Amino acid sequence: GVSDHVIAKNNVEFNDAAGIAVLDWCTATSLGDPARDCVNDPPQADPSANNITVSLNKLFENGNNPPPLGIPGVDILYLQTPPFEPGTGNCFEKNKPKQTFTFFSLAGDLPTDGC
Helix, strand or coil, X not given: CCCCEEXXXXXXXXXXXXXXXXXXXXXXXXXXXXXXXXXXXXXXXXXXXXXXEEECCEEECCCCCCCCCCCCXXXXXXXXXXXXXXXXXXXXXXXXXXXXXXXXXXXXXXXXXXX
């Protein structure tokens, strides 16, 4: 499922699109097939990525060759599709870049309500 995971204490380097990506079910599905979204293909359970902890990871040179999906290449990618998938209890903290840290979130900042 898309909830209740911990991504911690990793060296995350040289990934084309994103070093770490946290996506809700509807967004991930619709990126593969735009006709499949929460309206046309509703999920069986809560599609939000909830209670995800991304902490203490070292990130370097990620996102330099993203696919042509209109999403930027970054170290950390966080995509939830409100109002269908608000995402709660997520924690992004203490991730360290080796140089410049990049992230993308539709909410603006990476969430810390679960920290």
